[in-house]
Amino acid sequence: MWSTSLSLLALLGSTLAIPNPKISSIRRPGWRPNARRRDLPTDSTDTSSSSPTTTAPKHNIWNSLSNDEAADVIGFLHSRDDLNLTAVEDAGAWDNTILVVDLLAPNKTDALSYMDGEGEKPDRWAIASMLFGATEEPYAQDWVVGPIPITNNSVYYPYTFGTHAPDAKIRVYDIDDHYSLFTDTALEMKDVINDLLNATIENDDDLGSTFDIWGIDPLWHETDENGNDRVIDWVGFWRIPETLQMNHGSINFDGETLLPQGLYMQFDITGRDSSKWFLMGILYGDEYYQSVDEFRSAWKASSFEKYTPNMPGKWINTDQTGKKLCLEEEAPPMSVQPGGQRFKVDEDNKYVEWMDFTFYLTFTRDTGMRLYDIRYKGQRIIYELGLQEAIAHYAGNDPVQSGTSYMDTYYGFGPYAFSQVPGYDMPLYAYCVNTSFHASEISRSHRCGISIFESDLNHPIQRHSTSSYVSVTKGIALTVRSISTVGNYDYNFDYNFYMDGTIETIVRASGYIQSAYYAKNDEYGYHIHDGLSGSMHDHALNYKVDFDILGTNNTLVKHVIEPITKEYKWFNGTRNTMHMVRKEVESEDDGKMNWSANSQEQVIVVNKDAPNKYGEPRGYKIMPSRGGAGMHLTITNSTNLLNSAGFATHAYYVTKQKDSELRASNAWNDYDTANPLVNFDKFFDGENLVQEDLVMWFNLGMHHVPHTGDLPNTVFTTAQGGMVLTPHNYLLSDPSRQSSQQIRIDYDDGEVGDVYTFDSQQATGQVDLTQISWDPTTYGGDVAVRKFPYDPQNPYADTESIV
Numbered sequence: 018m019w020s021t022s023l024s025l026l027a028l029l030g031s032t033l034a035i036p037n038p039k040i041s042s043i044r045r046p047g048w049r050p051n052a053r054r055r056d057l058p059t060d061s062t063d064t065s066s067s068s069p070t071t072t073a074p075k076h077n078i079w080n081s082l083s084n085d086e087a088a089d090v091i092g093f094l095h096s097r098d099d100l101n102l103t104a105v106e107d108a109g110a111w112d113n114t115i116l117v118v119d120l121l122a123p124n125k126t127d128a129l130s131y132m133d134g135e136g137e138k139p140d141r142w143a144i145a146s147m148l149f150g151a152t153e154e155p156y157a158q159d160w161v162v163g164p165i166p167i168t169n170n171s172v173y174y175p176y177t178f179g180t181h182a183p184d185a186k187i188r189v190y191d192i193d194d195h196y197s198l199f200t201d202t203a204l205e206m207k208d209v210i211n212d213l214l215n216a217t218i219e220n221d222d223d224l225g226s227t228f229d230i231w232g233i234d235p236l237w238h239e240t241d242e243n244g245n246d247r248v249i250d251w252v253g254f255w256r257i258p259e260t261l262q263m264n265h266g267s268i269n270f271d272g273e274t275l276l277p278q279g280l281y282m283q284f285d286i287t288g289r290d291s292s293k294w295f296l297m298g299i300l301y302g303d304e305y306y307q308s309v310d311e312f313r314s315a316w317k318a319s320s321f322e323k324y325t326p327n328m329p330g331k332w333i334n335t336d337q338t339g340k341k342l343c344l345e346e347e348a349p350p351m352s353v354q355p356g357g358q359r360f361k362v363d364e365d366n367k368y369v370e371w372m373d374f375t376f377y378l379t380f381t382r383d384t385g386m387r388l389y390d391i392r393y394k395g396q397r398i399i400y401e402l403g404l405q406e407a408i409a410h411y412a413g414n415d416p417v418q419s420g421t422s423y424m425d426t427y428y429g430f431g432p433y434a435f436s437q438v439p440g441y442d443m444p445l446y447a448y449c450v451n452t453s454f455h456a457s458e459i460s461r462s463h464r465c466g467i468s469i470f471e472s473d474l475n476h477p478i479q480r481h482s483t484s485s486y487v488s489v490t491k492g493i494a495l496t497v498r499s500i501s502t503v504g505n506y507d508y509n510f511d512y513n514f515y516m517d518g519t520i521e522t523i524v525r526a527s528g529y530i531q532s533a534y535y536a537k538n539d540e541y542g543y544h545i546h547d548g549l550s551g552s553m554h555d556h557a558l559n560y561k562v563d564f565d566i567l568g569t570n571n572t573l574v575k576h577v578i579e580p581i582t583k584e585y586k587w588f589n590g591t592r593n594t595m596h597m598v599r600k601e602v603e604s605e606d607d608g609k610m611n612w613s614a615n616s617q618e619q620v621i622v623v624n625k626d627a628p629n630k631y632g633e634p635r636g637y638k639i640m641p642s643r644g645g646a647g648m649h650l651t652i653t654n655s656t657n658l659l660n661s662a663g664f665a666t667h668a669y670y671v672t673k674q675k676d677s678e679l680r681a682s683n684a685w686n687d688y689d690t691a692n693p694l695v696n697f698d699k700f701f702d703g704e705n706l707v708q709e710d711l712v713m714w715f716n717l718g719m720h721h722v723p724h725t726g727d728l729p730n731t732v733f734t735t736a737q738g739g740m741v742l743t744p745h746n747y748l749l750s751d752p753s754r755q756s757s758q759q760i761r762i763d764y765d766d767g768e769v770g771d772v773y774t775f776d777s778q779q780a781t782g783q784v785d786l787t788q789i790s791w792d793p794t795t796y797g798g799d800v801a802v803r804k805f806p807y808d809p810q811n812p813y814a815d816t817e818s819i820v
Contacts (some may be wrong), residue, residue, distance in 0.1 A: 018097040019571075029124060038462060043394075046496070049147065049433070049614050051227045054594070054672060056543070064181070065733040067233075068358050068362060068448060069360070069361045069362075069521065070355075070361060070362060070363065070464070071361035071362065071363050071365040071368070071370050072362070072363055073366035073368035073377070074133065075132050075138075075380075076131075076138060076366060077138055077351070077365075077366040077367050077368060077377045077379070077389075077682060078123055078128055078131065078141075079120070079122055079123075079128075079377060079379040079387075079389045080120070080142060080366065080367060080377075080379055081120050081379055081380055081381070081452075081453070082117070082118065082119065082120050082141075082165075084453070084455075084460050084802060085166075085283070086141070086143070086166065087118045087143075087455040087460060087741070088167050088805070088807040089165060089506055090143045090145060090165060090167065090169045091115055091118060091145075091455075091458055091807075092120050092167075092805065092806045092807065093162065093167045093173070094145060094147075094160075094162065094173065095800075095805060096163065097173065099453050100113060100115050100147070101113050101151060101545060102114065102115060102147070104458065104805050104806075105457045105458040105459075105805070106458070106803075108150075109150075110150050110192050110193050110194065111150050111151055112151060113147065113148065113149045113150060113151050114147065114148050114150070114457075114458075114476055115146075115147050115148075115458055115805075116146040116147060116148050116157065116456060117145070117146040117382050117455065117456045117684075118143055118144075118145050118146075118456075119143065119144055119159060119381055119383075119454075119455065120141065120142075120143060120144070120379075120381075120384050121142040121143060121144040121163070121176075122674040123139035123140075123141075123142075123420075124139070124677070125400060125563075125674065125676055125710075126287060127139040128400075129569075132395075133392060136571050140163060140164035141163060141164060141165045142161055142162065142163030142164060142165065143161075143162045143163055143165055144159055144160070144161060144162070144176060145159070145160045145161075145162050146158070146159050146684075146685065147159075147160060147172075148158075148189065148192070150192050151288055152190075153288075154188060155188070155189045155192045155289075156186045156187060156188050156189055157186070157187050157189055157685045157688060158175060158184065158185055158186045158187075159174060159175065159176040159179075159180065159185045159683075159685075159694065160174065160175055160185070161173065161174055161175075161178075162201075172688075174505050175816045178624070178676075178677050179677055179678075179679050179680075179695075180683065180694040180695060181694065181695060181696045181699055182243070182692060182693070182694045185694065187685050187686070187688050187689050187692065187694050188688060188689045188692070189688050189689075190236055190248045190688065190689070191236055191248075191250070191286065192288075192289075193286075193289055193291065193602045194415070195250065195284070195286050195291075195294065195423060196230070197283065198284060198286070198291070198294055198296075199252055199284070200221060200224055200225070200230065201769045202282055202284075202296050202309065203218075203224055203228075203230065203254075203282075204218070204220070204221070204224060204391075206299075206309045206312060206313060207219065207224075208255075208313070208785050209312060209313055209316050210280070212316070213280065213301065213316070213323060213324075213326070214228075214254065214256075214278050214280065214326055215328065216228070216325040220416075224588055226257065227256065227257060228254045228255060228256060228257060228278070228715075229254075229255045229257055229273060230251035230252050230253070230254055230255070231252055231253070231255065231281075232250060232251045232253050232281070232416075232417045232420065232421075233250060233251045233252075233416065233417055233421055233657075234318025234420075234421055234422070234423055234687070235419030235422065235657060235658075235687050235688070235689075235690050236248055236249065236250055236286075237249040237250070237420060237657075239620055239689065245287075246287070247285055247288075248285070248286050248287045248515045249283065249284070249285060249289075249297070250259060250283075250286050251281055251282070251283050251284075251286045251416040251417055251420055252281065252282055252283075252284070252417070253277055253278065253279075253280065253281045253415070253417040253534075254277075254278040254279075254280045254281075255276055255277055255278065256273070256276035256278060256327065256329060257269070257273060257276075258270050258271070258272050258273060258276065258333060258500060260331045261334075263369065264539070266484045267517045270333050270334045270335065270729075271505070272329065272334075272529055272729060274505040274530065274531040274532060275333050275529055275530070275532050275546075275549065275728070275729070276325060276327055276328075276329055276333070277417075277532060277533060277534045277549075278326070278327060278534065278785050279297070279301060279302070279324055279327070279415075279534030279535075279536055279548070280300075280301050281299065281300040281301070281415055282296060282298075282299055282300075283296070283297040283300070283416070284296055284297060286502055287296050287776045288406070289363075296308070296309070297310075298415065299312045300415065302322055302324055302536050302537070303414060303415075303536065303537045303610075312607075313492060315516075317370070324534075324535075324548065325365070325535070325547050325548040326533060326548055327546070327547065327548030327549055328547070328548070331570065332546065332728060332729065333529075333728075333729050334729060335729050335730055337615075347820060348695050350443045350798070351444075351625040352439070352445075352447070352472055352473065353446065353780075353784055353789060354444075354446040354471070354789075355780035355782075355784070356778065358446075358448065358471075358779070359446075359471055360372075360469070360471060360495060360502055362448065362469075362733065367379060367450075369469065369497075371471070372390070372495075372514075373393055373394045373395075373494040373518070373752070373755075374391070374393055374495070374514050375390075375391075375392045376388045376389065376391040376392070377389045378450070378467070378497070379453045380431060380434075380454075380466070380467070381431055381454075382431040382432060382455070382684075383426040383430065383684045384403055384404040384405065384406075384426055384430055384431070385404060385430035385431050385434055385499050385501055385510065386403070386404065386434075386467055386497065386499045386510065387402065387404070387513060388401070388402045388497070389401055389402075389645045389727075391520070393518050393744075393751075394518075394748075395562040396563065396567060397565045398564065398566060398637060398742075399520070399562055399563060399564055399565065399611070399742070400563040400564075400565050401561060401562070401563040402428065402512070402520075402522070402561070402563075403561055403679035404510065404558060404560055404561065404564050404680060405426075405559040405560060405561050405664065405680055405682055405714065406424055406425070406426050406427040406555045406558070406559050406664065406680075406682035407423075407424070407426065407430075407503075407508070407556070407557070407558040407559075408422060408423065408424055408425075408555070408556070408558075408650065408652075408658070408662060408665050409421075409422070409423040409425065409506070409531075409550055409554055409555070409556055410422045410423075410554055410555045410557070410650055410652055410655065410658070410662075411531065411542050411553070411554040412552075412553050412554065412652070413533045413538055413550075413552050413553070414533075414537050414538045414541055415533060415534065415538070418533045418538075418541065418552045421531070421655060421657075422655060422657035422658050422662075423504075424517075424658070424661065424682065424684075424686060424687045425503045425504075426682060426683075426684040427684050427685070427686075427687035428503050428504065429454075429456075429503075429684065430499075430501040430503060430508070431454045431501075432454055432456065432461070433451065433465055433501045433502045433503050434452055434466040434467070434499050434500065434501045435466070435500070435501075435502060435734075435798070435799075436463055436465045436466065436796060436797060436798070437449075437465050437466070437468050437498070438793075438796065439465075439499055439791040440489050440791055441472055442468070442498070442500055442509075443468035443498060444470050444472065445789040445790070445791055446470065446789055447468040447469065447470035447498075448468065448469040449464070449465035449467075449468060450465070450466065450467035450468065450469065451463060451464050451465065451466060451641045452466030452467055452499075458803065459801050459802065459803055459815075460799045460801065460802045461799045461800065461801045461802075461815060462799060462801075463799055464797050464798075464799075464800070466499060467497065467498065467499045468496075468497075468498045468499075469491060469495070469496070469497050469498075470495070470496055471494070472493070472494060472496060472498075473491060473492065473493060474491075474492035474493065474494055475492070476492050476755075477489045477490055477491060477492050478490050478491065478492040478493075478515070478516055478753050479518065479751070479753060479759070484761060485764065485765060486761055486762060486763045487761070487762050487763065487764075488758035488759070488760070488761045489759060489760055490516075490753060490754075490756055490758060491756070491758040491759065492515075492516075493515075493516055493756070493758060494512075494513045494514060494515050494516075495513070495514040496511050496512070496513050497511070497512045498510065498511050498512075502528065502533075505528050505529040505530065505531055505820050506526055506527070506528040506529075506557075506731075507526070507527045508524060508525070508526055509523075509524065509525040509526075509527070509733065510523070510524055510600045511523040511524075511525075515753075516752070516753040516755075516756050517743070517744070517746070517751055517752055518741045518743065518744040518747065518752050519741055519742065519743040519744070520741075520743075521642055521739055521740070521741050521742070522560060522717070522739060522740045522742070523642075523643070523717075523737065523739040524558050524717050524737065524738055524739075525733040525736060525737040526556060526719070526721075526731060526733070526736040526737070527730055527731050527732060527733050527736065528731060529729065529730060529731075530723045530727050530731055531552055531554070532545075532549050532550065532551060532552050532723065533550040533551070534548060534550065534553035534633040535547075535548050535549055535550040538550040538552075541553050542722060542723065543722065543723070543724050543725070545723065545724060545725045545727070545728060546725075546728065551722060551723030551724060551727060552723065553721065553722045553723075554721050555648065555649075555650050555651050555652070555718065555719075555720055555721070556648070556718035556719050556721060557648060557649055557650050557665040557716050557717075557718040558649040558716065558717045558718050558738075559664045559665060559681050559682070559714055559715070559716050559742070560714065560715050560716075560717065561680075561681060561712060561713075561714055562639070562713045562715065562742065563674060563710075563711075563712045563713075564622040564637060564711055564712075564713065565710075566622055566624045566627075566635065566636055566637055567624045567625065567627040568624060568626075568627070569624060569637060569674075569708070569709075570624060570625075570709065570710070571622050571623065571636075571708065571709070571711045571717055572601055572602075572622070572623055572624075572625050572634075572706065572707050572708055572709075572711070573601070573602040573620070573621070573622055573635075573671045573706060573711060573713070574599060574600065574601050574602070574620075574622075574623055574634075575599075575600045575601075575602065575611070575618045575619065575620055575621075576597050576598070576599055576600075576618070576619040576621065577597065577598045577599075577600060577617060577618050577619075578595055578596075578597055578617040578618075578619075579595060579596060579597075579598055579617070580593070580594075580595050581593075581594060581595060581596050582594075582766030583596070601707060602671055602706055603705070603706055603707055604703055604704070604706055605671075605672055605673065605700070605702060605703055605704045605706060606701070606703050606706060607671050608671045608672055608701055608706065609666070609667045609670050609751055610667055610668065610669055610670065610671075610699065611649075611667055611668045611669075612641060612668050612669075612685040616640070616641075619638055619640070619745075620638065620639050620640065620669070621636045621638045621639070621745050622636050622637050622711060622713065623635065623636030623745075623746075624636065624708075625707075625708055626708065629746055629747075629748075629749060630749065633745075634746065635744040635745075635746055636744075636745045636746060636747060637742050637743065637744060637745060637747065638741075638742070638743050638744075638745040639713065639715065639740060639741070639742050640740070640741050640743070641670070641740060641741075642739035642740060642741040643737060643738065643739035644719060644735065644736070644737035644738040644739060648668075648716060648717065648718035648719055648720060649665050649666060649667055649668055649716050649718070649736060650662060650665045651720060653666070657690065658690050659690040659691040660690065660691055660693055660696050660698070661682065661686040661687075661690040661693040661695075661696070662690075662702075663696060663698035664681040664682060664697040664714055664716070665695035665716060667716075668715065668716055669713060669714065669715040669716065670700075670701075670713065670715075671706060671711055671712070671713050671714075672700045672701065672704070672706075672712050672714070673704040673705070673708075673709050673710065673711065673712070673713070674707060674711065674712045675700075675708035676711075678700050679697070680695060681697050681714055682695055682697065683695040683699075697714075715740055717738035717739065717740060718738055719735075719736055719737070719738060721736065727784060753784070757774075757775045757776055757777040758777050759774075759775060759777070760772065760773065760774055760775075760777075761773045779784065798815070799815050800815070801815040
């Protein structure tokens with residue numbers, strides 16, 4: 018539930034529901050095949066005592082599946098003989114299993130009929146992703162299941178309505194475990210490895226405790242001389258950080274992605290017969306060898322060039338190091354909430370009210386938190402706002418870096434939205450939202466996966482001073498935050514709401530970079546440690562914003578500031594000046610766009626049928642606000658992503674809203690990027706965009722060329738991007754004038770005459786810090802409940818990460 022004061026069973030009874038990462042049998046074989054688990058205590062923080070409540074005007078029809086609903090769907094699917102499903106706990110690579118169960122959002126037409134009028138509440142439907150391994154050509158497939166709760170009238174069928182692939186199927190080429198192929202090959206050349214990588218490898222145990230072997234994502238496809246498709250995997254050696262003994266146990270700092278060893282192996286893993294898999298070649302020092310014997314022979318030659326080993330050490334640790342800064346050990350400034358919480362929550366419906374904003378919150382396995390039915394001053398301005406996909410596209414002189422283009426919804430943002438740390442990730446007074454997800458027939462819950470809090474921006478939203486008065490208004494914002502650690506990167510997602518009607522979407526990135534070996538990589542990054550190069554990469558995170566400005570009939574306009582040479586009646590000759598040109602984006606044929614040079618275009622979604630009293634169409638402007646806003650992929654026609662990256666080629670897009678175009682991507686596109694389940698480019702089919710229901714898709718991100726300051730971790734300071742959605746001729750004046758949190762001081766000749774505080778209350782008295790303190794020993798991990806067979810009475814602690 019939303020308050021973390023609930024008991025463990027209550028926490029699991031009706032929490033937000035979201036699926037988890039793929040089961041181990043379909044994870045990338047080389048990507049940490051043995052995920053670590055740790056049992057953790059529950060979190061006992063109580064944030065409920067000062068939490069005002071409200072009642073949502075309508076049920077949250079986007080609310081995630083409950084534990085009971087997920088169990089109901091899973092049990093129903095297992096009862097269908099034609100699916101031939103095996104319980105995940107008992108399954109192997111040759112079985113059919115359920116990967117993920119999540120809510121299928123209702124069609125917008127049905128949702129608006131209910132939310133805006135007297136229409137019936139839409140039926141709830143689930144989308145179930147299943148892996149069919151009991152075939153020579155395994156595949157993943159999305160199925161629609163419902164209505165739920167399950168009855169005799171419930172049905173199931175492939176989700177063809179929302180995909181571009183026949184029968185909503187996508188081939189899976191790495192369902193079988195190839196890791197033993199990697200390790201067997203490594204042991205064949207252990208003498209070479211021991212010398213070049215400064216290791217002592219004699220057997221499987223030595224190898225497994227020293228190195229992980231993993232590589233490209235997604236897999237490559239090549240055509241052989243006979244025209245047959247071959248599935249290719251390139252993998253590299255990554256050193257496992259050493260184990261350090263702590264006061265109460267041990268720790269491995271998670272710096273494996275800083276420890277590439279510069280040795281790579283290429284394999285053909287076509288088909289399911291492991292006897293036909295084989296080593297194609299070995300790469301070291303930019304030299305390619307077609308066999309272990311050829312590599313060993315070259316190594317023995319006196320002319321063979323050896324490179325500096327990339328070894329672990331304190332340099333990968335994130336603990337405090339170096340000389341203590343002056344006064345830095347003193348407690349720093351902190352935020353308090355002297356009057357208690359100033360927003361209201363309907364816990365059951367995940368509905369929030371703050372000042373003139375209201376919205377519903379939900380959470381998905383693939384993309385984490387999303388917002389629906391965002392209203393300002395009682396009018397819906399946005400139907401849906403949420404992340405669609407996050408690409409991290411690398412480049413380098415070695416095949417692993419060149420072949421890595423993560424599409425992170427494959428791993429999922431929901432599963433790794435771990436508990437936030439009070440006082441660090443969020444203010445101590447933040448309101449906690451627990452989140453859950455259903456995958457691999459287990460439901461897991463993150464305690465405090467989302468935080469909601471109000472804060473002072475430490476700058477005013479308005480000020481003006483003259484020789485006789487000064488007027489200042491506090492800058493206050495409401496933040497909805499989630500943090501997901503997807504592998505090596507920690508993504509901080511914020512939605513900020515401001516007093517002037519503005520909404521800002523922000524993403525920040527920290528964590529460990531995925532680096533490259535330094536040898537011959539100068540063209541792709543800086544030499545940042547003894548054997549290390551920063552591996553250049555682009556982050557492109559795509560968001561969907563479905564605007565409804567005073568209704569669903571909207572138009573995207575561009576008000577362009579252009580230089581002009583112009584004659585005026587009041588001037589003799591011409592003047593070099595500028596003017597504004599109004600343009601409309603009339604068709605999806607023109608729906609792929611980049612931000613203009615010098616930011617000379619104002620991009621606005623307006624309702625032409627709803628002008629203000631001065632005849633100007635009312636609307637919301639969208640514009641980059643910080644960091645790498647608007648970044649899209651540098652690489653064109655990506656060899657890795659093929660037909661799966663259409664949403665990342667431009668800064669922003671506009672399409673006509675269609676219920677069949679729910680997502681810009683699909684988590685399973687990673688399996689076969691040439692033949693994706695969702696191909697964003699196919700959204701653009703020439704539809705009219707003038708006074709239609711419009712959806713904008715924008716990218717946030719950054720071009721990241723890591724430098725020494727990224728060691729051991731990238732910092733949020735510069736690794737961030739933001740987009741502002743702000744009223745534009747929407748109201749007749751600045752709505753922040755409604756705020757009481759302002760002051761006007763009248764003065765003359767150095768003496769204050771009048772002070773106006775507009776009935777705002779100034780905090781008085783003393784702050785009892787014990788009331789907002791937090792005990793770090795209560796920090797907890799995930800709680801899990803098995804779904805098949807359903808066992809809701811026996812939850813257990815279970816936290817699992819990718820690395």
